[in-house]
Amino acid sequence: MPIYKLEPLRKVWEQEYTLWGRIGTLLGLKRRVTDAELAEWKELIYNSCTLCGRCSMVCPVGNDIVAMVRKIREGMAAAGHAPAEQILASKRAVTQGSPMGVKLPTLQAQIKRLEKETGSTIPMDAVGVEYMVILSSMEIMSFPEYLSAIAKIMLQAGKTWTISSEAFETTNSGIQIGSSDIARELVSRVVNAAEKLAVKTVISPECGHAYTAIRWE
Numbered sequence: 001m002p003i004y005k006l007e008p009l010r011k012v013w014e015q016e017y018t019l020w021g022r023i024g025t026l027l028g029l030k031r032r033v034t035d036a037e038l039a040e041w042k043e044l045i046y047n048s049c050t051l052c053g054r055c056s057m058v059c060p061v062g063n064d065i066v067a068m069v070r071k072i073r074e075g076m077a078a079a080g081h082a083p084a085e086q087i088l089a090s091k092r093a094v095t096q097g098s099p100m101g102v103k104l105p106t107l108q109a110q111i112k113r114l115e116k117e118t119g120s121t122i123p124m125d126a127v128g129v130e131y132m133v134i135l136s137s138m139e140i141m142s143f144p145e146y147l148s149a150i151a152k153i154m155l156q157a158g159k160t161w162t163i164s165s166e167a168f169e170t171t172n173s174g175i176q177i178g179s180s181d182i183a184r185e186l187v188s189r190v191v192n193a194a195e196k197l198a199v200k201t202v203i204s205p206e207c208g209h210a211y212t213a214i215r216w217e
């Protein structure tokens with residue numbers, strides 16, 4: 001169950017922040033969490049949680065489990081136990097603007113192809129429009145029809161919208177890996193782009209961690 005992923009965090013809390021836990025650790029009755037144990041927990045803490053937040057939403061006693069999963073990831077990343085793939089994805093997100101390494105020319109090529117195929121218009125860097133749409137790299141690469149669907153909906157609804165060439169990526173690798181600094185940097189890019197283009201609203205795809213980052217943090 002989701003809460004089980006937090007077992008190393010619970011152990012550390014008990015040993016560091018409770019009186020009996022501290023006494024037990026001092027007397028050698030409780031074993032400290034080791035690096036080897038953390039390495040074993042990597043699979044459950046990272047690979048088996050998308051940070052969707054559904055467990056927090058339905059928890060019968062109101063535990064915000066996803067917030068604690070993020071907290072334990074902060075510890076795992078700081079202890080050097082983040083998965084290698086995720087470290088690379090975070091680096092790409094910071095240096096290239098996308099965890100999958102999807103750069104602006106790729107997005108522009110997809111837009112050009114879609115506009116040609118569907119006859120729809122997909123605006124880039126339009127100033128003063130109502131909505132700025134952000135995307136995940138996965139959508140750009142694997143589900144580009146998502147973009148032409150948005151174009152059709154906006155046209156039908158009579159709404160103005162745009163994509164920003166400076167912040168088109170939704171995925172927040174900082175939150176995924178457990179690094180507040182990277183998370184802040186990636187959210188700031190979206191906020192800065194939205195302010196620069198003077199849009200009223202940012203639309204994020206359905207994505208538990210990315211929506212949380214943009215909406216609440």
Ligand code: SF4
Nearest residue numbers: 002049050052053055
């Ligand atoms: S956040 Fe989503 S994926 Fe992660 S433990 Fe909760 S329900 Fe499962």
